Amino acid sequence: MSADFLYTIEVILNGLMAGVMYSLVALGFVLIFKASGIFNYAQGVMALFAALTLVGIQTGQIPFSHLINAIFGTNIHHFGWQVPTLLAIALTIGVMVVFAILVERYILHHLVNQEPIILFMATIGLAYFMEGFGDIMWGSDIKTLDVGLPSGGSLWLEEYTLGWAAEGEQYYGMYLDKLDMVASLVAIVLVVSLTIFSQYTTTGRALRAVADDHQAALSVGISLRTIWVIVWSIAGFVALVAGIMWGAKSGVQFSLSLIALKALPVLMLGGFTSIPGAIIGGLIIGVGEKLFEYAIGPLIGGATENWFAYVLALMFLVFRPQGLFGEKIIERV
Amino acid sequence: MKFTKLATVALTTLAVSAPVVADLVFPSLSYRTGPYAAGGAPYADGYADYFTLLNERDGGIGGVLTAVPECETGYNTAKGVECYEATKGDGALAYQPLSTGITYQLIPKTMADDIPLMTQGYGRTSGANGKVFSHVFNFPANYWSGASRIINRIMEENGGTINDRNIALVYHNSGYGKEPIPTLEALATKHGFNLTLIPVDHPGQEQKSQWLQIRRERPDNIILYGWGVMNQVALKEAANIRYPMDQMFGIWWSGTENDALEGMGSHGYKAATFHNVGSDYPVYKDIQKFVVDAGLTAGDGSNVGTVLYNRGMYSAMLAAAGAANAQEIHGVKDITSGMMRDGLEALNVTNEFMAAAGMPKFGPEFSVSCSNHGGPGNVGIQQWDGNSREWKLVGDFEAPDMEVISALIKADSEAYAAENNITPRDC
Numbered sequence: 001m002s003a004d005f006l007y008t009i010e011v012i013l014n015g016l017m018a019g020v021m022y023s024l025v026a027l028g029f030v031l032i033f034k035a036s037g038i039f040n041y042a043q044g045v046m047a048l049f050a051a052l053t054l055v056g057i058q059t060g061q062i063p064f065s066h067l068i069n070a071i072f073g074t075n076i077h078h079f080g081w082q083v084p085t086l087l088a089i090a091l092t093i094g095v096m097v098v099f100a101i102l103v104e105r106y107i108l109h110h111l112v113n114q115e116p117i118i119l120f121m122a123t124i125g126l127a128y129f130m131e132g133f134g135d136i137m138w139g140s141d142i143k144t145l146d147v148g149l150p151s152g153g154s155l156w157l158e159e160y161t162l163g164w165a166a167e168g169e170q171y172y173g174m175y176l177d178k179l180d181m182v183a184s185l186v187a188i189v190l191v192v193s194l195t196i197f198s199q200y201t202t203t204g205r206a207l208r209a210v211a212d213d214h215q216a217a218l219s220v221g222i223s224l225r226t227i228w229v230i231v232w233s234i235a236g237f238v239a240l241v242a243g244i245m246w247g248a249k250s251g252v253q254f255s256l257s258l259i260a261l262k263a264l265p266v267l268m269l270g271g272f273t274s275i276p277g278a279i280i281g282g283l284i285i286g287v288g289e290k291l292f293e294y295a296i297g298p299l300i301g302g303a304t305e306n307w308f309a310y311v312l313a314l315m316f317l318v319f320r321p322q323g324l325f326g327e328k329i330i331e332r333v
Numbered sequence: 334m335k336f337t338k339l340a341t342v343a344l345t346t347l348a349v350s351a352p353v354v355a356d357l358v359f360p361s362l363s364y365r366t367g368p369y370a371a372g373g374a375p376y377a378d379g380y381a382d383y384f385t386l387l388n389e390r391d392g393g394i395g396g397v398l399t400a401v402p403e404c405e406t407g408y409n410t411a412k413g414v415e416c417y418e419a420t421k422g423d424g425a426l427a428y429q430p431l432s433t434g435i436t437y438q439l440i441p442k443t444m445a446d447d448i449p450l451m452t453q454g455y456g457r458t459s460g461a462n463g464k465v466f467s468h469v470f471n472f473p474a475n476y477w478s479g480a481s482r483i484i485n486r487i488m489e490e491n492g493g494t495i496n497d498r499n500i501a502l503v504y505h506n507s508g509y510g511k512e513p514i515p516t517l518e519a520l521a522t523k524h525g526f527n528l529t530l531i532p533v534d535h536p537g538q539e540q541k542s543q544w545l546q547i548r549r550e551r552p553d554n555i556i557l558y559g560w561g562v563m564n565q566v567a568l569k570e571a572a573n574i575r576y577p578m579d580q581m582f583g584i585w586w587s588g589t590e591n592d593a594l595e596g597m598g599s600h601g602y603k604a605a606t607f608h609n610v611g612s613d614y615p616v617y618k619d620i621q622k623f624v625v626d627a628g629l630t631a632g633d634g635s636n637v638g639t640v641l642y643n644r645g646m647y648s649a650m651l652a653a654a655g656a657a658n659a660q661e662i663h664g665v666k667d668i669t670s671g672m673m674r675d676g677l678e679a680l681n682v683t684n685e686f687m688a689a690a691g692m693p694k695f696g697p698e699f700s701v702s703c704s705n706h707g708g709p710g711n712v713g714i715q716q717w718d719g720n721s722r723e724w725k726l727v728g729d730f731e732a733p734d735m736e737v738i739s740a741l742i743k744a745d746s747e748a749y750a751a752e753n754n755i756t757p758r759d760c
Contacts (some may be wrong), residue, residue: 007549014541021539056474066633077635100621132366140370141635142565152573175548177541177573243543246538249569255368255536255562262539293542303506303532305542 003169006161007116010155010174011294013288017180018288020187024242025263026270026278027190028235033232033272034198035207036108038119042127044260045234046096049130051252052138053095055145058088063137078223085147089240096236097229102229112224113214138252145247150178183245187279190241194234194275207231261306265313271326280324281313283319336483347374355665357399359384359652360420362430367407368536369561371591372641374632377403377429379645381631382624386616387653389623394653395660397667403631410434417442426651426673427451433509441753443468448678449655450672452480454585454607455646458512459745461707463678464757466746467701470677472651473699477606478710479514480556481733482605483582484520486714487554496525503559506532510558513584515745517556537563544570557583563687564592572598579603579716588724589640593717594671600719604728605712608647608696610724611639614638616691617647640724643695649692655680678703696732703760710738712739 009313025047032040035096040046056063060079069075083091107122158173165171173279198204208225243252246259289305289312297304316324343552360686361380384399402423404416413435427449430436436456442504443450444467452460452471488495502517504510514530521528528531530551531543537559542566546608547555555576559567564587571581579601583592588604624632636642657666659676668676681700687693699708714728750757 007545010547011542014545018539018541069633075634077633135366135370140365140374142371144594151569153575156470172548172551175545175574250538250562250566251591253368253371253562253565254366255538258368258536259538291544294545297542299544301532302530302543303534305539306534 001164001166003171003204006165006171006174008263008291008294010176010283011109011290012053013174013176014180015287015290016283017177017184017286018290019266019282019284020184020279021242021245022259022262022284022285023265023281023282024183024187024190024238024245025259026266026282026305027187027194027275028238028242029260029263030270030272030275030278031194031231031235031238033211034275035211036119036228037116037211038108038123039272040235041115041120041123041260042130043235043239043263044257045127045130045134045244046099046239047256047259048097048252048256049134050092050096050236051145051247051256052134052143052241054088054092054147054240054244055252057091057095057213057245058085058147066139081298089147090259092240093237095231096240100229100232100236103232104199104225108228109225127257128210131254135254143252145244147244147248149182149244149248152178154178154181160276164294168197179245179248186241186245190238191279192235193324203230205225208310214279265309267323268310268313270315271323274323274325277323277325284316285312338611339642352359356397356424356425357394357425357656358420359399359401359649360416360423360428361401361403362406362413362420362428362432362435362755363403364406364408366405366412366429367409369408372561372586372589373431373535375636375639375641375643376648378636379633379642379647380429380649381645382620382629382642383646383649383653385624385629385631386620387550389629390619391629394656395666399653401693404437404546405432406432407719408432408434408663410438414438414442421446421448424532424670426656426668426670427677429453429648429652431455433457433512437508438467440469444671447674449674451648451652451677453644453651455509459742459749461742462700462746462757463706463712464746464751464760465755466706467758468674469654472680472701472706472708473682473697474560474605474710474712476509476512477516478609478707478712478733479584479605480516481520481710482712482714482731483556483584484517484524485731485733486524486582486603486728488524491532494524496664498526498554499529499550499552499703500526501529501531501547501550501557502556503531503533503547504557505559505563506534509560509586513556513558515741516738519741520734523734523737533563534568535563535564536561540566542569544574547571547576548574553580553657557581557587559583559587559592565594566741568592568602571602577601582714585640585644587714588717590722590724591641593719593722593724597719599638599717602717602736604702604715604717606640606715606724606725606726607695607730609713610640610642610643610715612643614692614695619691620646620667647696650692651680651682651756654682654686654690660690677701678706702756707742710735715759719720 024300028043060081065077161174182316266281270277288311293307335381381401384401406413429451458475458477460466460471583604593599647708655677659672697711711730713730715724717726
């Protein structure tokens with residue numbers, strides 16, 4: 001095989017895996033939109049907050065230590081212990097559940113039956129609040145996330161594929177990041193679990209009923225408050241998974257909240273209400289932007305990925321305004 | 334009860350809106366929030382702590398206390414300009430915005446308001462031409478001197494020749510990241526190396542395409558001009574593809590403890606620097622005694638001695654030196670921003686001066702003149718030691734290729750003068 005062909009395959013595979021990483025973020029948006037009709041602007045910040053909390057708990061950091069030190073003149077930062085990774089993850093999930101309860105009690109509860117734009121604005125406020133709250137709680141320094149995930153290219157794959165190129169061609173073997181491979185597996189498990197939960201469980205059906213019509217769901221005895229707590233808790237869990245995967249790449253820092261920007265074209269393409277759509281949309285965006293950067297990028301100065309993802313999503317929207325898997329809205333006069 | 338409440342509100346309002354009472358005001362356009370907070374916070378800490386040290390140890394500068402009112406920019410250019418407008422009326426003597434974007438916006442404003450704009454290691458490189466940019470001071474080094482010093486270092490490591498060598502510039506796709514391109518292109522023509530430009534869009538969280546390209550093309554050297562998360566991801570991806578880290582060079586904004594987050598993964602990575610590393614200097618004993626132990630640190634004290642804290646402190650020291658110079662030149666203690674400008678233009682930083690400031694050999698020797706606001710641009714090289722997890726200075730502060738840089742500075746500043754109807758000063 002020619003090296004160029006193999007490099008193209010490499011770009012496609014890496015694009016697919018990058019797409020899975022985008023999908024992990026998009027999933028959180030879909031869950032909340034599907035269940036409550038809210039476009040949750042705070043999803044990216046939730047990923048940051050969850051990852052900050054995980055590292056903080058894992059490393060025994062004292063929450064609000066900067067504030068405590070500033071007020072009381074103390075100099076405390078750590079409890080002096082390390083929490084095992086699994087326990088830290090469980091505790092972080094607990095924090096995200098508490099967060100979901102607070103969001104429901106102090107924000108959503110007061111906005112039942114309001115226009116979607118009002119709910120959207122509320123999540124913008126929530127995002128800014130959480131950015132500051134996360135900083136005060138855990139500090140703004142960059143934190144290393146170590147939950148035992150592998151990193152680096154797969155040596156086995158590189159060596160195995162080294163001889164695939166035609167003789168005399170410069171080829172260094174196929175490169176795939178082990179972290180991306182793990183992320184793909186995790187995403188598959190998540191999507192399958194969430195789809196089963198949404199389609200085949202009583203709670204899942206209740207979630208969809210609430211999404212269709214708040215008042216109708218209430219009239220048949222579904223507790224809106226419970227459903228919202230459940231869905232925000234699940235979105236918090238998905239945010240934690242996304243935070244772990246992205247945080248393992250770059251360290252846990254404010255920029256994690258910006259990964260939401262990568263999820264938007266995925267949502268436009270895959271639809272806001274489909275869990276499989278988030279995955280397929282992510283894969284298309286990932287492969288599309290990577291291939292475009294590989295083939296066209298060098299001709300036009302590079303750095304095309306950020307804008308090309310949106311161009312790709314818009315191209316799909318021309319033909320399917322509701323996204324690939326979104327529900328078609330039919331309004332009859 | 335009502336009266337008490339009203340009095341409290343009135344007093345609070347007065348306290349918040351009252352002008353700064355200290356005489357020597359150095360506003361800090363800091364960013365402790367947002368995507369670049371991890372870089373902005375330690376710099377702001379170092380900047381503020383040095384002035385606190387002067388107040389506590391020396392009673393200020395020339396007996397006049399200093400004040401460093403902070404204004405949060407979030408590394409946002411619009412907010413930076415707002416901060417400038419909000420604080421300049423408090424008697425601001427000089428601004429150091431720690432942002433190339435904000436710097437570009439403030440250049441015409443500071444010239445109109447007669448306030449010096451100090452941009453140590455960032456900003457508009459051609460600001461070094463004092464004839465055109467009367468209020469910009471970008472000593473002791475700039476983006477172009479950094480790029481040239483890196484190329485010189487690569488030449489040193491390769492027997493003095495880099496003809497046909499492949500060098501890639503991985504840069505933040507912004508005004509800052511694009512700054513070294515003209516210099517590197519001129520140097521590529523001069524020395525015969527092949528330059529590949531690889532931009533990374535803000536914020537740089539995802540760089541897979543760029544590093545797959547690097548893995549395919551295998552450049553002999555990589556030069557990194559990044560900031561924020563772009564640096565951590567770039568170094569992580571470089572380690573992932575097993576790029577030889579000692580062949581990779583960053584500019585000083587890509588050479589901090591934050592950037593080498595991977596520890597051993599970044600072992601051997603080098604970066605240009607215009608100041609020394611670590612905290613083994615007499616000034617740190619004073620900072621510990623008068624600032625940290627006294628509970629007066631701007632942050633929590635954990636950043637003391639880190640690269641960015643050092644840079645903030647060094648920048649504050651240079652501003653303070655300019656103020657002291659101005660007091661001496663004009664024979665008054667309560668200087669104005671115009672006098673401060675004169676003080677900076679007459680700055681002469683010698684090894685003796687640095688030793689007296691408690692920072693022996695911390696930075697290069699340099700002097701400023703009416704025509705040269707950038708100094709000789711001497712730059713050192715530091716290297717990350719993954720074992721001890723610290724930076725070490727491995728290359729002395731040496732001059733860049735001024736033959737190339739001077740011509741570029743002249744051309745760019747003259748173009749700016751022509752565009753803005755500025756008559757260059759005769760000096």
